[in-house]
Amino acid sequence: MSSGNKLSEWNDQKLQRLTEKISRQFFQRPFKHQASFNSRLRTTGGRYLLVTHNIEINPLVVIHGKTELLIGVIKHELCHYHLHLMGKPHTHQAGEFKNLLMSTQGIRYVPQLQPLKLRYLYVCSDCGQRYYRQRKINLQKFVCGRCHGKLKLGSHFAS
Structure with a gap:
């Protein structure tokens, strides 16, 4: 399967459904905001937006890896999401974040998504x-x- 085909299998609606399912299954809480792909992300697998509570995922995660990598990135962003909405510390350094990430088996770091251009x-x-x-x-x-x-x-x- 070529990398273009992997990405064409995915769209924002499918990502939204997967995010809602992971949220219910691993966090026992609903995900009530939007999950979408953002092709402008370059160095990160995803991000949680504090103001809108939306989650954006780098489409290179789908192209680069397996479904497990995408699920790991979604779990990582959902840790930020749920802790923030509960009013708890949600930064990478916070103990609550690290514990929740470990208990849900989310990933801490995404492998290099684009090759470095070392010149x-x-x-x-x-x-x-x-x-x-x-x-x-x-x-x-x-x-x-x-x-x-x-x-x-x-x-x-x-x-």
Whole structure:
């Protein structure tokens, strides 16, 4: 099955039904707001919007992974949702959030959804430590993190 087909199987209504089902099954509470895909999300699997109480899911989660990954992201966002509506701490650092996430078997981190475009390789002149970067760095300002040696541009990969 190609990645385009995986995404075409999904729409906002199907995501809404799945979110409502997961909310009832794992949280014993209804999900009364909107769940939708947001293709503008780049570095996160999903987000919970505090003002509207809606949940947005990155469509790359569907393209990239299995249904278990999507369910894990939905559980993560529902933890934020239900804790916030109950007036409890709902940030990633809060103990309540961590406990609820663990008890529902939600995922804490989403794997890299898009490949990184690493274009530059910097090498330490002293210890040989290699650093891959997306952008150029100022070689007058930065030094090796391991030995504080001078960095030099090792390679430039065309994008």
